Each structure stands twice: as structure tokens, then as C-alpha cells.
Amino acid sequence: MAPLLELDRLSLSFGGLRALSELDLHVDENEIVSVIGPNGAGKSTVFNVITGIYEPTEGDVRLSGETIAGKRPYKITGLGIARTFQSLRLFLNMSVKENVKSATYGNTKATPVESILRLPRARREEREVNALAEEVLSFFGQRLMGYRWDQPAYVLSYANRRRLEIARALATRPRLLLLDEPAAGMNPKETHEITELIGRLRDERGLAILVIEHDMHVVEGISDRVIALDHGVKIAEGSYELVAKHPAVIEAYLGRDPEALAEA
Amino acid sequence: MSPIGVDEWVARSGERRDDGSGWRKLLARADARVGWWQRLALVTLVGLVAGQLLSNVNVQTVAFNSLLYALLALGLNIAVGWAGLLDLGYIAFFGFGAYGYAVFSSTALGSDGSGGAHLAAIESIPIVVVAAGVFGVIIGLIALRLSGDYLAIVTLFVGQAFMEVVNNVDPGTLGGVNGLFGLDPLHSFGGRVESPLGFYYLALILVVVLAGILHLLDTSRTGRAWRALRDDELAASAMTVPVNKLKVMAFSFGAMVGALGGTVFAAEQTSVFPTNFTENILILIYACLVLGGVGSIAGAILGGLVVTIGEQMLSSPHDAGYLFYGLILIALVTRIRPWRKLAVVLGGVVGFGFAAHAIVGAISSAAVAGSPGSGGFIGSAVGDYVIVPGNPATYGNILYVVLICALIVVVRLHGTRRLLAVIPTVYIAACCWESRLIVNPAITTQIMIGAILIVTMAARPEGLLGKRRVETVL
Numbered sequence: 001m002a003p004l005l006e007l008d009r010l011s012l013s014f015g016g017l018r019a020l021s022e023l024d025l026h027v028d029e030n031e032i033v034s035v036i037g038p039n040g041a042g043k044s045t046v047f048n049v050i051t052g053i054y055e056p057t058e059g060d061v062r063l064s065g066e067t068i069a070g071k072r073p074y075k076i077t078g079l080g081i082a083r084t085f086q087s088l089r090l091f092l093n094m095s096v097k098e099n100v101k102s103a104t105y106g107n108t109k110a111t112p113v114e115s116i117l118r119l120p121r122a123r124r125e126e127r128e129v130n131a132l133a134e135e136v137l138s139f140f141g142q143r144l145m146g147y148r149w150d151q152p153a154y155v156l157s158y159a160n161r162r163r164l165e166i167a168r169a170l171a172t173r174p175r176l177l178l179l180d181e182p183a184a185g186m187n188p189k190e191t192h193e194i195t196e197l198i199g200r201l202r203d204e205r206g207l208a209i210l211v212i213e214h215d216m217h218v219v220e221g222i223s224d225r226v227i228a229l230d231h232g233v234k235i236a237e238g239s240y241e242l243v244a245k246h247p248a249v250i251e252a253y254l255g256r257d258p259e260a261l262a263e264a
Numbered sequence: 265m266s267p268i269g270v271d272e273w274v275a276r277s278g279e280r281r282d283d284g285s286g287w288r289k290l291l292a293r294a295d296a297r298v299g300w301w302q303r304l305a306l307v308t309l310v311g312l313v314a315g316q317l318l319s320n321v322n323v324q325t326v327a328f329n330s331l332l333y334a335l336l337a338l339g340l341n342i343a344v345g346w347a348g349l350l351d352l353g354y355i356a357f358f359g360f361g362a363y364g365y366a367v368f369s370s371t372a373l374g375s376d377g378s379g380g381a382h383l384a385a386i387e388s389i390p391i392v393v394v395a396a397g398v399f400g401v402i403i404g405l406i407a408l409r410l411s412g413d414y415l416a417i418v419t420l421f422v423g424q425a426f427m428e429v430v431n432n433v434d435p436g437t438l439g440g441v442n443g444l445f446g447l448d449p450l451h452s453f454g455g456r457v458e459s460p461l462g463f464y465y466l467a468l469i470l471v472v473v474l475a476g477i478l479h480l481l482d483t484s485r486t487g488r489a490w491r492a493l494r495d496d497e498l499a500a501s502a503m504t505v506p507v508n509k510l511k512v513m514a515f516s517f518g519a520m521v522g523a524l525g526g527t528v529f530a531a532e533q534t535s536v537f538p539t540n541f542t543e544n545i546l547i548l549i550y551a552c553l554v555l556g557g558v559g560s561i562a563g564a565i566l567g568g569l570v571v572t573i574g575e576q577m578l579s580s581p582h583d584a585g586y587l588f589y590g591l592i593l594i595a596l597v598t599r600i601r602p603w604r605k606l607a608v609v610l611g612g613v614v615g616f617g618f619a620a621h622a623i624v625g626a627i628s629s630a631a632v633a634g635s636p637g638s639g640g641f642i643g644s645a646v647g648d649y650v651i652v653p654g655n656p657a658t659y660g661n662i663l664y665v666v667l668i669c670a671l672i673v674v675v676r677l678h679g680t681r682r683l684l685a686v687i688p689t690v691y692i693a694a695c696c697w698e699s700r701l702i703v704n705p706a707i708t709t710q711i712m713i714g715a716i717l718i719v720t721m722a723a724r725p726e727g728l729l730g731k732r733r734v735e736t737v738l
Contacts, residue, residue, distance in 0.1 A: 051502055073501040082503075089499035091492045093733050101485075102492040106504025108485050112513070115484030116477050122484065129485070154734045172504050 002065035003028050004208050005050070005081070005176055010059035012049055012232075019045050020232040022059070027176060032202055032209045034219045036243070037229035038252055043212045044086055045232070047178050050210075051083050052076040063176075078106040082174035084165040086181045086212070092154040096144055099153050099164055100133040103171040136170040139197070158185045162194075170205075177201065179211040183218050195221045216244070228252065300479050303562070304472055311468040315461060324460035326576045328532060331467035332525055334568025337552040338474055338561065339521025344550075345559035346487065347514035348494030350415055352546065353403060353422030357396055357519040359541035361526020363430060364392030366444040366536045372437050386452040389527045393520050400519025404512035411497070423546060430538045443537030450531040463532045470528065474521065475561050481517075482561065490514055491559075548575075551713070555720060557730020566728055574716065578709040581702055585642045588697055591716070592690060605683060612687040617649045620691065624651050637702035650695045660700025667696045 003026040012020040020042050027033050035043050048054045050061055052073040061069040068076050077083075082103075091099050108129060110122035137144045140163045148156075153164060162182060169177060182198065183191045195218050201207050213219050219226060219240060226243040228236040230252040236243045243249055311331075318324045336358060343351040367373060367381070368388035374380035381388075403422055407415050430438050438444070450457040450466075457466055481487050489510050492500040501507045530536045548571060556567025577583040600606040625632045634652035636643050653659050670689040677685050701708045726732045 053498065053502075072506075073498075074504050074506045077502055077504045085499065085502075089496045089502075091495035091499065093495050093731070094488070094491055098488055098491075102488040102500070102505065103503035105485055105489045105492075106506075110485060112481060112484070112486045112517075115486060116480045118480065125485070152731075168503060 002062065004031075004064060005210070006060075006062040006065075007046070007050070008060040008062065010049065010061065011057050012045060012054055013057045018232060020049065020056075023229075023232070023234055025227060025234070027208050027210050029175075029208055030202060030206060031224050032198065032211065032222050034223040034226045034240075035210065035212045035229060036214070036216075036219060036226060036249075037235075040231075041229040041252070042232040043229055044180055046229070047083055047180055047210075047212065050076075050178065051081060074106060077172050077174075080173070080175035081178065082169035082172040082176075083178035084162070084169050084180055084182065086184070088158075088161050088165060090153040090156075090161055090164055090168070093152055095150050095152055096137070096156070096164060097133050097149040100136060100168050100171045101129050103168045104129045104132060107173060132171055132173075136167045139167065139170070159187075159190050162186065166197075170201075174207065176208045176210065179209060179213075181212055181214060183213060183215045191215060191218060194218070198222050220244075301476070304476055304479075307475075307565070308468070308472050311472070312465075315464055315468065318461065318464070321460055324464055326573065328460055328464045328467050329576075330569045330572035331464065331471050332529055332532075332568075333549060333552050333572050334471050334565040335467065335474060335528070336522060336525045336549045337556065337564035337568045338471070338478060339518050339525060340549055340553050341559065341561070341564045342478070342490075342518040342521065343514045344553065345564075346482065346490040346494060347511060348490075349407065349511060349514060350412065351407075351419050351515065351518065352416050353419035353426075354518065354522055354549065355423045355541050355543065355546040356403075356426035357400065357522030358526045358529070358545070358549075359426050359430065359536075360396050360399055360519070361392055361523025362530035362536045362540065363438065363444070363526070364395060364523065365389065365527035365530040366447055367437065368392070369448040369531070370444055370446060372439070372444055382448055384452045385450045385527075385531070389524070392527055393523050396519045396523030396526075397516045399523075400516035401512055403519070404515030407515065408508050408511060420543075423541075423543065427538055427541060430541075439536075441538060443535060443540075445535035447530060447534045447536075449534065450528075457531070460532075463528070467528060470524065471565060474524075475565060478561050486510070486513070551717060553727075555717060555727055557727030559731065559733075560727065560729045563727050563729035570728070571713070575709060575713060578712050579705055581638070581705050582640060584705060584708065584712070585638045585640075585697075585702065588701075588712070589642065589694075592693065595719070596686070596690075600683070600686075609683055609686055612684075613690045614649075616687050617691045617694070621649055621651055630654060634699065636698035637700075638698060646694060646698060650691075650698045652695065652699045656699035656703075660696060660703070663692060663696040664700055667692050 005025075005027040007023055007025040010020055010023045010025075011018065023046070025033075025046070035046065037043050045054070049056050049069075052068070052071050052075070056069050059069075060067055063076075063079055063081065068079060068081075071079075091102060094102065108125045110119070110125050113119075114122040134149075137149070143160060144163060144167060148160075153161065156164060162185065166177075166179065166182065179198070183194050186194060198209060198211065198218075199222055202209055209222075211219075211222065223240050225238065226236075226240050227234060228243050228246065228249045230248075235248040235252060236246040238246075314327065318327055336354075339357070340351070340354050343349045343354070365385075365388055368383040368391065369381070369385075371378060371380035383391075403419070406422075407419060410418055431441055435442075450463075457463055489500065489505045492503065492505055493507050493510055497507055529540070533540075552567035552571045553564055554567070555571060556565070557563030574587070577587050596609060597606065600609055621632060631653050632651055633654040634656050636646050636650055636652055638646065667689070670685070670692055674682060674685045674689050701711070720728070724730075
């Protein structure tokens with residue numbers, strides 16, 4: 001059986017610059033895979049290719065064996081891949097609840113006329129969307145509940161914005177979730193919490209998760225498998241212990257021959 | 265470890281609520297309790313009662329115009345306020361509707377000045393509105409690859425192109441520079457709308473129904489998708505929103521509302537001329553929307569009323585004086601606290617004026633020889649107060665420049681210094697008004713509208729009824 005997500009000898013060039021070259025990557029059902037690598041390694045670019053923001057120069061992206069490369073972002077998300085953004089791209093002027101509800105556009109069908117007349121389908125969908133929004137927001141305990149529902153997203157703290165990004169992505173009903181640095185900007189307690197939540201997303205919702213993360217405690221805590229990138233090339237893959245000790249990974253982060261550098 | 269997601273701050277939020285006090289609290293509570301359709305019913309009721317009270321034909325026409333601008337602002341709000349597409353070609357949709365109605369309601373489609381379509385409004389208006397929707401789709405498709413300033417420039421040309429088309433293409437049908445006139449009165453099912461009051465009621469019904477429709481649309485998946493794409497197009501597309509389709513929809517819906525306004529406008533005027541659809545009108549519609557609050561339905565309606573009625577009042581020297589002095593007084597009363605300081609400033613303004621008048625009069629009687637531009641109550645009240653020389657034109661021009669400088673100084677200063685600077689500034693404003701501004705009402709109208717817009721937007725950047733917005737930092 002084909003893996004849930006498969007990148008097949010994927011390359012991406014911007015003009016003469018090769019951002020990704022011949023990258024093979026796969027995520028199975030119910031698996032949490034972490035992508036690590038120094039800044040500029042191409043981690044977020046991988047996400048952008050998977051979600052259709054960039055079209056690969058060569059190679060293929062397949063979801064359950066079917067090619068998705070070249071499709072529009074909204075189509076790809078509709079097929080079951082949702083993402084969060086490293087740089088936080090919430091709809092800042094919309095309320096917390098509306099942020100989540102807006103991500104259900106692709107899974108609802110009521111036409112404007114049906115919505116205006118509040119015909120049965122529009123009413124039913126609106127009820128479902130409301131329930132879904134409240135359910136995904138309740139995933140974060142009380143943090144995004146109650147009066148926060150009606151607050152505009154711009155009043156939220158940085159950590160809560162990260163949580164709202166995840167809730168919004170969940171509202172698209174994904175099979176595969178791409179998390180771009182979910183723990184960035186969080187304190188140790190919150191980081192611990194997010195680690196636990198990512199595990200619950202897989203266990204309770206049956207999601208496969210591909211996560212980019214710099215915090216090695218998080219990576220260690222959640223990953224079934226770790227992939228290390230540098231300069232758009234995969235330099236190591238395997239369990240956390242294996243990748244963390246891999247010479248190529250150490251070199252990518254610290255430079256060549258760390259002992260010699262330490263003595264100098 | 266502690267359980268996940270426990271947040272004392274959120275759990276105990278009820279204890280920290282602060283609704284203010286006094287009438288603000290009552291207002292906030294009422295605001296929270298009254299639903300949208302109750303508000304709409306209230307507006308309808310006020311509109312109907314106002315219709316009964318409007319006895320003067322000129323006033324009825326102004327009332328109709330204000331509702332027409334409210335309608336146009338509502339349509340503009342769809343693309344500009346919700347979808348965030350800076351559409352400067354909106355005037356073309358307005359003109360399209362007006363010319364569409366005119367062509368179907370006159371001899372334009374006949375030969376040699378006779379015949380023609382002469383459709384009933386119930387036929388012509390839906391045809392024109394649907395055609396405008398298609399026109400909007402075409403413009404939307406052209407605009408898809410553009411955003412921000414680029415979109416604005418390209419759509420501006422659409423408005424210009426519309427003017428050129430109606431001016432030059434097929435003068436036999438569209439009338440060229442002479443326009444189309446002698447249109448049929450608005451008629452359907454044997455009934456007719458001819459009087460200004462009739463058009464006022466028609467516009468009232470249209471505005472109320474449209475506001476209801478737009479509210480229902482705004483709170484639906486379509487409205488949410490528009491606002492999502494306004495805030496962050498890329499994130500919206502990553503959240504299953506088909507961005508291109510929604511942009512085209514926004515243009516199309518806006519075009520339909522603009523064209524609806526156009527048909528009513530043409531029917532009321534019983535004529536259309538290319539000059540009815542210049543950028544000046546576009547700017548006025550934008551002023552309604554911006555003043556009322558971009559993105560707000562109630563704001564668009566209020567903006568339409570305020571701008572149109574304000575413009576009308578300003579063009580009459582008698583009303584303009586009350587508006588001018590009234591606004592200064594309101595600004596002073598609402599901005600200066602506590603009352604003691606306000607009393608000092610008001611007393612200072614009065615005292616400063618009489619002192620200045622007496623001193624200047626003692627030096628040269630010619631300098632105070634003129635009479636104030638205002639007549640009536642205001643004229644007699646300020647007659648011995650403002651300095652108006654016998655030939656005030658040059659003096660007034662200089663004073664106008666001085667007034668602008670004084671205003672800049674007031675804005676730059678703070679605390680007590682600002683209060684002290686306000687006193688001569690108000691006096692200079694009064695002198696300038698009486699000696700120069702009131703003399704040319706047509707020009708003053710434009711200046712005053714601009715000044716009111718600047719002051720309002722400086723005090724409330726989100727508009728009268730708008731919500732504060734932050735721009736997404738990319």
C-alpha cells in the first residue's frame with residue numbers, strides 16, 4: 001500500500017538556486033515525522049511544495065498514491081493536508097471562532113443564495129461548522145474557550161496564536177497535518193503541553209503529522225522518525241537517537257570537526 | 265504536572281468585566297441585546313416616519329440622494345470592505361446600471377427618435393442588474409492577478425473607459441455627450457413612481473432589504489471567506505478558500521448593487537449624462553464608506569446619510585454657519601475635560617475676540633468696517649466680534665493660510681500650551697469664516713467636507729461605526 005504522503009525525487013529551483021534536490025520523503029498513516037535542519041535548510045520550502053504554494057521543478061508529490069503536485073493550495077487542503085505557518089498567518093481581524101470557521105469553506109456547499117435565505121442546507125452546515133469550531137477549540141482546554149471565541153485574533157498572545165493556527169488547520173478535517181515550528185516562542189511549560197497535544201492529535205484523531213521543529217526536546221518526545229535536511233538535501237533519516245548522533249547532522253549544525261574548533 | 269490548557273485568566277474573565285458606567289453602560293447593554301433585524305426594523309420605522317415629515321420637495325430629493333449614496337456605499341463595501349479589493353472602477357457599475365435602465369426605458373433602441381424598448385421596471389431592472397453581474401465577473405477576471413495599488417490603478421481605468429464609451433460609442437443609442445433624457449417614469453404593474461417622496465420610499469425599501477441581505481451574507485461562509493482573504497490571501501487559500509472565485513464573486517456582487525443604484529438614479533433623474541459618472545462621484549461614495557466605517561453595513565448607510573446631508577447643508581450659507589460653529593463647539597465640548605478647563609477656553613475665546621476687535625478697531629476703524637458674511641442670528645451675534653475689513657477678499661485669503669498654520673501648531677502642541685493655542689485659533693477660524701469662506705459656498709463646501717473627513721478620521725481611523733483593524737504584517 002502506498003504511504004499517505006510521498007515525495008518522490010523532488011527538486012525545486014528558484015532561477016539558478018536549487019532549494020531542494022532529489023528529496024525522497026514519506027509519511028505513513030498514524031505516524032509522526034519530524035524534519036530538522038539548520039536555518040535555510042529548506043524545511044519550510046518542503047511544506048510549501050507539499051501544500052501547493054510552489055510547484056516542484058522535478059519529481060512528484062503523492063497523497064495516497066495520487067499525484068497532487070501542481071494542484072492549487074485550496075484543492076490540496078481539501079484533499080486532506082492542512083498546515084500551520086511558521087510566521088503565523090491568522091486572519092487577525094476575525095474573531096477566534098471565525099478564524100476556525102473560515103477554514104471549513106471547502107467542506108461546505110451552501111451557495112450565497114442559500115445562505116441569504118437561510119435554507120435548510122445552509123442552516124445545517126452552519127450548525128455543523130459551529131459545533132466543529134467549538135470542538136477543535138476545546139482541544140486546547142480553556143485557553144481558546146469562552147469569551148475568547150469572540151475576540152479578534154490580534155489580541156491573542158503569541159502562544160495562543162500558535163494554538164489557534166493548529167485549531168484552524170484541524171477544522172479543515174485533515175488526514176495529514178503539517179506543523180511548522182509549533183513550539184516556537186513558547187515557554188518550557190507550554191512547550192511541554194504542545195508536545196503532549198501533538199501526541200494526542202495522532203492517538204485520538206488518527207492523524208499523520210509532519211512537523212518542523214527546532215526544539216530538540218519536542219523532537220525527541222514526539223517523533224517516530226526524524227529527517228534531517230541541509231541545503232535542500234536529506235542528510236539523515238531514522239530514529240531520533242540515530243539522527244541526533246549522525247556525523248552529517250552534527251556537521252550541519254556545528255561545522256566540521258567540533259573537537260578541533262573547541263580546542264581553538 | 266498541571267492539567268492541559270488550564271488558564272485562570274480565561275476562567276475568571278467574568279469577574280474582570282468592565283462595561284464602563286452610566287449611560288455608556290446602558291448603551292453597551294442595549295447594544296448587546298438588540299438583534300440585527302430589530303435594528304433594521306427600527307431604521308425602517310425611522311425612515312418611514314421621516315418620510316411623513318418631509319414636506320419640502322427639495323428636502324425629499326436630498327433624502328433620496330442620501331439613501332442612494334447609502335446604497336452605493338453598501339455595494340462598494342462588498343469588494344473594498346470585505347474582500348479587501350481596492351476597486352476604483354466602481355463608478356462604471358453605477359453608470360452601467362443607469363445607462364442600462366435609460367436604454368430600456370427610452371427611445372434609444374428605436375429608430376429615428378421613435379419606438380424603443382420602454383420596458384417596465386420589473387423587467388428592465390433585473391435584466392440590467394444581472395448584466396452588471398456578468399460585467400463584474402469580467403472585470404473581476406481581469407483584476408485577478410493584481411492586488412493593492414496595481415488593482416486600484418487598473419480599475420481606475422475601467423471607470424475612465426466607461427466614460428469614454430458612453431461619450432463616444434454609438435451616440436445614436438447612448439446619446440454621446442448629450443446623454444439620454446426624457447426617460448419613462450419608473451413603472452410596473454400599472455403603478456408608477458414619479459414624485460421625489462415616492463423615490464425616497466423606494467430607496468428606503470431597497471436600502472433596508474439590501475442591508476438585511478448583506479448581513480446574512482456577511483455571517484455566512486461566503487462572508488467569512490471574503491474577510492479571510494482580505495486579511496491573508498495565502499493563508500485563506502491554504503484553508504480551503506478558492507481565492508480567485510471569491511474575488512470574482514465580490515466584484516460581481518458589488519457590480520450588481522452598484523447597477524441597482526444606477527437604475528434608481530436614472531429613473532429619478534429621468535435622464536443620464538456622462539458627467540453623472542465622473543471620479544468626483546466615486547470619491548464621494550468612497551467618502552461615505554470610509555467615514556461610516558469600511559467593512560460595516562450600518563457604517564455604509566450612516567456614511568451615505570452624513571456625507572450627503574452634510575454636503576447639502578454646507579452648500580446653503582445659512583445652514584453652513586450653524587454647522588461650522590456647531591462643529592467647533594462640539595469638538596471643544598467633547599475634547600476638553602474637565603469642565604473647568606472648558607469654561608476657561610470658551611471664556612478665553614469670547615474675551616480674546618472682543619479684546620482683539622476693540623484693539624484693532626481703535627487702531628484703524630477701516631479694519632473693522634466690513635460686516636460678517638453670515639446673516640440672520642449668527643450675523644448679528646458675531647457682528648461686533650470678528651474682524652472683517654471693508655474689502656475682505658485678500659485679508660480672508662491671508663487669514664485662511666494663517667488658520668491652516670494655526671491648526672498645525674495646535675496639533676503639534678500638548679497640554680496647557682495646546683489649550684492656550686486653541687483660543688486664538690478658534691477666533692481666527694471665525695474671522696476667516698465670516699470674511700472669506702462663507703462668501704464662496706461652493707468652494708467652502710469642498711473644503712469643509714475635506715476638513716470634516718480629516719478630523720473624523722484622525723479621531724476615529726476606523727470610521728464612525730467601523731471596527732478597529734490591524735494590518736497583517738507579512
